[in-house]
Every structure is written in C-alpha cells, then in structure tokens.
Amino acid sequence: MDGRIKEAVDLFQEVMMYGTERVIKSVDHPLWNEYSPEQIQMLKLISKEKRVTSARLAVLQAVHKSAISSRIKKLLQKEVIQVVQTEDRREKMLELTDKGQAILMELEKVLTDYIEKLISENIADEEIDQFLTIFRKLKTIIKMDGV
Template sequence: MNKRLIEAVELFEDVMVYGTERVMKSLDDPIWKEYSPEQIEVLKMIGKHGQMPAGQLASMQCVHKSAISNRLKKLQEKELVRIVKSTEDQRTKLVELTEAGKEVVKQSDKVLYEYIEKLFSNRIGDEELDQFVMMFRKIKEILKLDGV
C-alpha cells in the first residue's frame, strides 16, 4: 500500500480524534457545557440538512436508532427540536429545529469559529488555509460521490 496514503489516513484520524478532544475541552462557553457534543452535532446536522427522519440522523452519527431517540427526547424537552409529519407522506415523521435550536447552533458555531481562528492565527498563513480549504472541498466531493 502507498506509504503516503497510509500517512494521510493516519494524520486524518489523528486530527479527527485529538482535534475534537482538544477543541471540546477548550471551548469555554455555557452552551458547550449545557449540551453534549453529540446533542450539538445532531442540531448542526438538522440545521445543515433541514428536516430529516431520526433514522437518517442515526446513520449520519453512526449510532443505533435508540441512541438518537434518546438524544432527540432530551432536545425536545429543551424545546430545541420538534417532530413533524412529512408533507409528502403523513406516516413519515421528520425532525426539525425550533427557533431556539437554530439559536443554539448559531451560538455554538460562533464559539467554535472564534476558538479555531484564535488557535490558527499566526500559525497558518493564508496560502496554507487556501490549500486546506481546496483539499477538504475535494475530499468532501469524493466522499459525497462515493456515498451515492
């Protein structure tokens, strides 16, 4: 197997694991203390993709449907999501964000972006950031195509 590809995969895994851990531990904002990272991730997914079935959320988070049901129940209790019937098929139930849920996503994004900006400032130049963005756009497109 190609050694550079192996190194790339290992680096990607390291950034995902250690980066997530470091960022989550470093975000000093009440919103990141009130909600679990998994709950915020659910809110972000719904915010990004719009209404969706709970099963699709489970698939996207790579967890069992019972785990998503539990997360959604807690988010419903906090009035951040609601369950609605699909306009196309009344038997299908979809999860959508409430206005409060949209605000949580907006606030969590703001805190995260500010932290990353501070972390990267004076360490990553504009050209490196452009290369990073270009590469991740390409990887995203490849992954999206492969998932079809």
C-alpha cells in the first residue's frame, strides 16, 4: 500500500477522534452538557436517514445493539426521537421529533460556528477547496459501495 494512503487514513482517524474531543471541550453550550457525543451522532444519523431501525443505527455507530437501546431510551425520554410503526408490525422505525430537529439544528449551528472560526483562522481558501473536492469524491465512492 502507498505510504501516503496509510498516512491519510491515520490522519483522518486522528482528526476525527481528537477533533471531536477538542470541539466538545471548547464549545460552551448547555446542549453539549445535556447530550453525549454518541447521542448527538445518533440524532445526526436519524436526521440523515429520515427513518431508521435500531439495528441500522448499531451498524452505523459500530456498537452492540445494547448500547443503541440505552441511547434510544434516553433520547425517547428527552422526546427528541419517536418510534414510528410501519406496515410490518415487528419493525419499529425511529425518527426525529420537531424538538429533536430544533435541538440538532442548534447543535450544528454551534459546531459550525466554532469550526468555521477555527478553519478561517488557520486554513487558506484554496486548501478548503481541495478538502471539499477530495471529500466530495470520497463520499461518492463510499455511496457507490452501497453503504
């Protein structure tokens, strides 16, 4: 394997792990205290998927179903998600409530404002364009793989 690809993968993983931790520590907002990073990620996934099963969430978050059940229970109690019955009575789908959508919008605004400040102070416009080009391409490739 090309050493640059391994370095790119390593760097991406480091940015995801340590970047998330830094953002959580740096962003001062009450919602960041009320929701765990895993719960916030789950809200984002439910938003992207529109309606999703707990089994699919377990796959997307790469955790056991028991961990997902606990997160779902807490989010149901906070009334940010709801269970939707489908024609197949055995299958229960989850979706965001209006409250959940509002909270997610607020969390994303706080996060975007913080990261926008971080990037604008440290990264040149052409580098941002390169980043976007590469990540759009990766997203297309990943989606074509049927993920």
